[in-house]
Amino acid sequence: GEDVEQSLFLSVREGDSSVINCTYTDSSSTYLYWYKQEPGAGLQLLTYIFSNMDMKQDQRLTVLLNKKDKHLSLRIADTQTGDSAIYFCAERSGGYNKLIFGAGTRLAVHP
Amino acid sequence: DSGVTQTPKHLITATGQRVTLRCSPRSGDLSVYWYQQSLDQGLQFLIQYYNGEERAKGNILERFSAQQFPDLHSELNLSSLELGDSALYFCASSVGGISSGANVLTFGAGSRLTVL
Numbered sequence A: 001g002e003d004v005e006q007s008l009f010l011s012v013r014e015g016d017s018s019v020i021n022c023t024y025t026d027s028s029s030t031y032l033y034w035y036k037q038e039p040g041a042g043l044q045l046l047t048y049i050f051s052n053m054d055m056k057q058d059q060r061l062t063v064l065l066n067k068k069d070k071h072l073s074l075r076i077a078d079t080q081t082g083d084s085a086i087y088f089c090a091e092r093s094g095g096y097n098k099l100i101f102g103a104g105t106r107l108a109v110h111p
Numbered sequence B: 001d002s003g004v005t006q007t008p009k010h011l012i013t014a015t016g017q018r019v020t021l022r023c024s025p026r027s028g029d030l031s032v033y034w035y036q037q038s039l040d041q042g043l044q045f046l047i048q049y050y051n052g053e054e055r056a057k058g059n060i061l062e063r064f065s066a067q068q069f070p071d072l073h074s075e076l077n078l079s080s081l082e083l084g085d086s087a088l089y090f091c092a093s094s095v096g097g098i099s100s101g102a103n104v105l106t107f108g109a110g111s112r113l114t115v116l
Helices: none
Strands: A005-006 A009-013 A018-024 A031-037 A043-050 A057-058 A061-066 A071-076 A085-093 A098-101 A105-110 B004-008 B010-013 B019-024 B031-036 B042-050 B051-056 B064-068 B074-078 B087-094 B111-116
Touching: A005 A085, A009 A018, A009 B111, A018 A031, A018 A057, A018 A085, A018 A105, A031 A061, A031 A071, A043 A061, A043 A071, A071 A085, A098 B031, A098 B042, B004 B074, B010 B019, B019 B087, B031 B074, B042 B064, B042 B074, B074 B087
Parallel strands: A009 A105, B010 B111
Antiparallel strands: A005 A018, A018 A071, A031 A043, A031 A085, A057 A061, A061 A071, A085 A098, A085 A105, B004 B019, B019 B074, B031 B042, B031 B087, B042 B051, B064 B074, B087 B111
C-alpha cells in the first residue's frame, strides 16, 4: 500500500542542524520529495531525489535515501528562524505519478 | 505566485450546501491534482486528471466530484456538505504523463472551506 510517515514536531535552536525523518512503503517509488509549507501558504517544492541516488545536496539542504529501509531524511544546516514551517515528505506512486504525502513535520526554530 | 490559480480563497457555507472550487493549472501543465488538508487527516490525495481524463482516485468521498475541462482548468464539486468537510483544498499541477521525469507538482495557495 501507499503510506508515508513522519514525526509531527521538531524543535531546534537557531544555528543548529535540523534532521527531519520520513519512512515510506512503496518500494517502486522512483522519486521522493520534500515540500515546505509556510503559514497560510501552499506547498513549495524544496528538493527531490531519484531512487537510484543515496544522497543529494543543495546548498543548506542534504537529502539522504536508504532504499533498503525505505527511509528518507532532510537535513537543514545552520537552521534559521525563517526555516520554521511544516515539512512534508512525499513518495511518487502509480503510473500517472500522483504524490502521497506524509502528515508533515512542524519545525520550530528558537533563539 | 506559483502559476497555479485557485478560487475562491475563502468560502464559508452551511451544512447540506454545495460548493465548487476552481483551479487553473500552470501554463503547459496537463495534469491536475486535488488534495485536502485538514488538521486531523494531514494532506490527503483526492483525485488526479491528465489532459481531461481521470487518472487516479484517492480518498475522495462519493459526495465529491471533479472534472478537468478542455482548457485544462479543473473544478472540484463538494455537495451535501458536513462539518467535517471544513479544510484547505489544494490544487496542484504538473507536466504529467507516464514518462515525465521528476514530475514536480506545483501547488496553488489553496481554498479554505468552512462549513458551519
